[in-house]
Amino acid sequence: MSGADPIRLYRTVRLIRRFEERAIELVRSGHIVGGIHPYLGQEGIAAGVCAALRPDDVVAGTHRGHGHVLAKGADPARMMAELCGRVTGLNRGRGGSMHAADFAAGVLGANAIVGAGGAIVTGAVWARRRRGEDLVGVSFLGDGAVNEGMLLEAFNLAALWRVPVLFVCENNGYATTMPVADAVAGSISARAEAFGIRASTVDGQDPAAVHASTAAALARMRADGGPEFLEARTYRFDAHHTFEHAVRLDYRSPAEVAQGRSRDPVQIAGSRLPAAERAAIDADVEAVLEAAVADALAAAEPDPATALEYLYASGLTARTGGG
Amino acid sequence: MPRLSYRKALNRALADELARDEEVFLLGEDIQVAASAVTAGLLKRFGPERVRDTPLSEQAFTSFATGAALVGARPVVEFQIPALLFLVFEQIVNHAHKFPLMTGGQCAVPVTYLVPGSGSRTGWAGQHSDHPYSLFAHAGVTTVVPATPADAYGLLVSAIRCDDPVVVFAPAAATELRADVSDPVPVPLGRGRVHRSGDDVTVVAVGHLVHDALAVADELAGEVSVEVFDPRTLYPFDWDGLLGSVARTGRLVVVDDSNRSCGIAGEIIATVVEQVRLHAPPRRVTRPDGAVLPFAPALDRAVQPGRELLRHAIAHVSKDG
Incomplete structure (x- = not known):
């Protein structure tokens, strides 16, 4: 198995990092309403996993989902426009941060409900494989999701029915503010192993390591069909949600945050490139995001008269709210 | 057949x-x-x-x-x-x-x-x-x-x-x-069906209650002419079909196996009275609020909408106005 292209890995983590930082600026300026769940610090996981996927593979993300959507190949400009609620957004301004989806890129959607993506991606992969396609799927989930019964049911279905889904647990240590030690009896990987699902653990701060673990798992999955589980140990550099920028919640010590931030996936991936190459990628990413923000802010907001559009795929028209 | x-x-x-x-x-x-x-x-x-x-x-x-x-x-x-x-x-x-x-x-x-x-x-x-x-x-x-x-x-x-x-x-x-039924065919979603035509009262009945409504309509045939409307699809509802019926009869009873609060009967009545001036206040026959069906058969039946309550409701809307 050949290693991932270090240039690609660096570019992806840098893109996600700067995307999130620009998005936080737009939250502060009021251009993004409702806030976001920043992926800062966890970029190496989405970058490493998605670098091992094929374009026809599918992923389901989480509420902290920007990194998954971008790493799987969505256009950053359309993603930024979506966060800003514009008609040019991936979801035409109907989804926002927690529902960003790009079916053409194999992104079945970020998802606001913890643990919900596992069964959805299992069903999607099963249905396409029934047609003879040999794709695999990835369900990203957080450490909080391993306590959701629906996800454990999905492990069971994927294992029983030999559906090749890689369940990637981004263990950032906290379910919102609850530490893993207070929330998870037993161990996270043992949850998967109980269903006969092979589980491995990787340093989520190193995108090359994540890529290598993912590629190894996917090779086994494509050969024998069953699911696998990958726990990526990581640290969330910023808030659970940007509301924490205004309301300080006391659950992580400054020393712990400093320690967590000391292992930065952007620095780890960047240190593997010559300085000039890294600078060129940085400049390119800046240009891409500058254009993305400018395009998003210049794009039209949806017409309120279209608020019920896309509610029914069948063409059914809903009654309006009255008067 | x-x-x-x-x-x-x-x-x-x-x-x-x-x-x-x-x-x-x-x-x-x-x-x-x-x-x-x-x-x-x-x-x-x-x-x-x-x-x-x-x-x-x-x-x-x-x-x-x-x-x-x-x-x-x-x-x-x-x-x-x-x-x-x-x-x-x-x-x-x-x-x-x-x-x-x-x-x-x-x-x-x-x-x-x-x-x-x-x-x-x-x-x-x-x-x-x-x-x-x-x-x-x-x-x-x-x-x-x-x-x-x-x-x-x-x-x-x-x-x-x-x-x-x-x-x-x-x-x-x-x-x-x-x-x-010799050759069943697709039935369009959102289209109701008049099972029995009548002139005096429209009874909207949901599901199995259609058959109770038809039985009651038969019993009352000499006294009240009951139209039995089966919406078949509750959402989207066939409002045009129902409003056409009620516009003729001017009286409405709904029999619905939902709990009373926020059940479909309430929605049906609200929508009709927003658009039609009825001759008498409409009635609904439903499960009680917060129904939990008790085990004993007599208790189970007691909380389901039944024919006696339906007859009563029809009599009520027929004499008002």
Whole structure:
């Protein structure tokens, strides 16, 4: 198995990092309403996993989902426009941060409900494989999701029915503010192993390591069909949600945050490139995001008269709210 | 003409759609042995890939169906017990129903949820006897409650072909019915049916209660001319069909196996009185508020909408005004 292209890995983590930082600026300026769940610090996981996927593979993300959507190949400009609620957004301004989806890129959607993506991606992969396609799927989930019964049911279905889904647990240590030690009896990987699902653990701060673990798992999955589980140990550099920028919640010590931030996936991936190459990628990413923000802010907001559009795929028209 | 049972009609609809479209498959508990009868013979004909028995994991297999539908499959999910819909309300309403809008039209979720035995099944008591169709109408999920074998066939076929999620409630009190149906055909969603024409009162009856309404209308034939309107689909509702009937009769009674508060009967009455000046205040016959069906048969019957209350309501709206 050949290693991932270090240039690609660096570019992806840098893109996600700067995307999130620009998005936080737009939250502060009021251009993004409702806030976001920043992926800062966890970029190496989405970058490493998605670098091992094929374009026809599918992923389901989480509420902290920007990194998954971008790493799987969505256009950053359309993603930024979506966060800003514009008609040019991936979801035409109907989804926002927690529902960003790009079916053409194999992104079945970020998802606001913890643990919900596992069964959805299992069903999607099963249905396409029934047609003879040999794709695999990835369900990203957080450490909080391993306590959701629906996800454990999905492990069971994927294992029983030999559906090749890689369940990637981004263990950032906290379910919102609850530490893993207070929330998870037993161990996270043992949850998967109980269903006969092979589980491995990787340093989520190193995108090359994540890529290598993912590629190894996917090779086994494509050969024998069953699911696998990958726990990526990581640290969330910023808030659970940007509301924490205004309301300080006391659950992580400054020393712990400093320690967590000391292992930065952007620095780890960047240190593997010559300085000039890294600078060129940085400049390119800046240009891409500058254009993305400018395009998003210049794009039209949806017409309120279209608020019920896309509610029914069948063409059914809903009654309006009255008067 | 051949006699078609309600259950056989559902079975035939499933078989016909499985045969017609490779993307249709069935998912549910004990469906390979056809514990609820509607999947009888389908395993042998279509195989275990398309007639899939599931572990007792309602939330996961409901969302598994959503995932399959997102990439073009047309799953039919059977729930043996109506209360299981409470367990998967999130998966249906918050996921299957919301995906098309939330993604800006990138996808469709054509899943059919089939409950082949909804409402009271005498003796099944508190947790197996609910009739939660109004919840799905409230959520804006297409909801059908066929009253007859022909409609059971026709509405299930249309549900499977619909590009949106559809919940099909087959009332336990109707599933023993048989009717003369030689060549059942699809029945359009959202179209009601006048089972019996009348001039004095429109009775809207849902599901199995259509047959109670028809029986009462027969009994009262000498005194009151009752029109029996079966909406068949509760959401989207055939407002034009109902308003046409009420515009003629000017009187309205609704008989509905929902709990009273926020049940579909309340919505039907509200919509009618927003648009039609009735001769008398309308009435509804429903389960009580917060109904829990007690076990003992007499108690079970006591909380279901019945013929006596319906006669009373018809008499009431007939004399007012």
